[in-house]
Amino acid sequence: MSSGRPGIIWLASYLKSGNTWMRLALASLRAGGQAVDINRFGGDEDTISASRRHFDTLLDIDSADLTASEIVECRAEVYRRVAATLRESALWKTHEACGASPLGTPLFPADATAGVVYLARDPRDVAVSxxxxxxxxxxAAIAAMAEPGYTVSAATTGLPLQLPQRIGAWSENVESWLDHAPCPPIVVRYEDMRHDTAAVLQRVADGIGIPSDTDAIAAAVAATAFDTLRAQEDQAGFAERPQAAPRFFLSGTAGAWRDRLSPAQSARIERDHGTAMARLGYC
Known part of the structure; x- marks a missing residue:
């Protein structure tokens, strides 16, 4: 839900759960349903919580000189400074678990937050994607999804563009946002968005205060349909596609795990994450 004041609206999710699709759809909706360039959909809409550039610029400090614990302790201040400059709420992406620093400082402070949208996806499909x-x-994907405190961009050599991000295990990530978000989250299941994109987009827009009408919703849905996004990627590529992946936008099918996972693989996921899956209606 929206707080009614400008701030950061967190679009949060575990990896490969529809975050990019939702950001594109909301960017299109904010533009009245216009087509969206997947490689340039604009300003704050393309911001990620762990941007090293934002951290260094806003705090006027070189994150390379800080320890990992010091960086985490400073993160909340970055978001407060961002929120203080906003005239309208900004959409920021995060895959991080909703936690706190070693000293107990919330990573995503309530006083900088205008809303939270949490996107969830069946972890069996997440494993395939x-x-x-x-x-x-x-x-290997299933094992990573079960690793407590799983962290990305934590390289000890070189300087990644993103700060270290504690994503956690799939169920850890889900429960952190459902139970500890800085404000009550709007929970969106990927499968529901695939089934009725317009209805889900309308619910999210209403919840975070994006003006919309039936025509704008329909136009945004069409502008960010998977076929449209895949065609853009085929023509111009996609900056967020990792080198290891042949393409970023695949079919986006819900339930593909039934044809891709062995009984043992699906059973392990259900064993690892059964409680969180049940909360979301996945088992």
Missing amino acids: LANHAGRTID
């Missing part, structure tokens, strides 16, 4: 995205086996 993550394996393709990361160029790894499905078994």
Whole structure:
């Protein structure tokens, strides 16, 4: 839900759960349903919570000189400074679990937050999509999804463009946002968005305060249909596609796991994440 004041609206999810699709759809809706360039859909709409550039610029500090714990402790101040400059709420992407620093400072502070949209996807489909995205086996993807405190961009050599991000296990990520978000989240299941994109987009728009009408919703749905997004990627590529993946926008099918996972693989996912899956209606 929206707080009614300008701030950051967090579009949060575990990896490969529809975050990019939702950002594109909301960007189109904010533009009245206009077509969206997947490689340039604009300003704050393309911001990620762990941007090293934003951290260094807003705090006037070199994150390379800080320890990982010091960086985490400073993150909330970055978002407060962002929120203080906003004339309208900004959509920011995050795959991080909703947690706190070692000293207890919330990573996503309520006083900088205008809303939260949490996107969830059946973890069995996530495993299939993550394996393709990361160029790894499905078994490796399933193992990563079960790793407590799973962290990305934590390289000790070189300087990644993004700060370290504690994503956590799939169920850890889900429960962190459902139980500890800085404001009550709008929970969107990927499968429901695939089934009735217009209805879900309308619910999200109403919840975070984006003006919309039936025509704009329909236009935004058409502008960000998977066939349209795939065609753009085929023609111009997509900057967010990792090198290991043959393409970013695949079929987007819900339930593909039934044809791709072995009984043992699906059983392991259900064993690892059964409680969170039940909360979301996946088992």
